[in-house]
Amino acid sequence: MAINSSEIRRRFAPAKVDPERTEIKDRISAAAGTLAQLIHELVPGSREESEAITAVEHAVQWAHCGIDRRYVPRAERGAVHADGSSSKQVSEPVTSPSLL
Known part of the structure; x- marks a missing residue:
């Protein structure tokens, strides 16, 4: 993963606290x-x-740390269809196509 300003902000942001994250x-x-x-x-x-x-x-x-930084609560997730597609777009694009 490339380090950029967005990633630095994510890594050093205060931990997010909500019931779903806490349970996990x-x-x-x-x-x-x-x-x-x-x-x-x-x-x-x-x-x-x-x-x-x-x-x-x-x-x-x-x-x-992974839960604090990258977990997407259920309410914010898009529906996943039978073909594997999602009705919600990923908010952060893949930066390195060579890793796909």
Whole structure:
């Protein structure tokens, strides 16, 4: 992804808070907590255990950032038709056709 002014504003904007985002982030956190607990129970106390739990923390942080920055609430989404087309246009054009 190319870095441009729009992307910089998106990355450094305050987190958006609404019930739908909060529910999704809570589900991600709960699943990650379950995984971290499983790692703690099954992996002997070690650097590897610590690194594994830290990796889960990083995954949650990035997932939450993705929700904060890019999630489109249901009310704002267009309908998706049987052929896969959408009735709502994507607001940000693809900047690199070579990635398609």
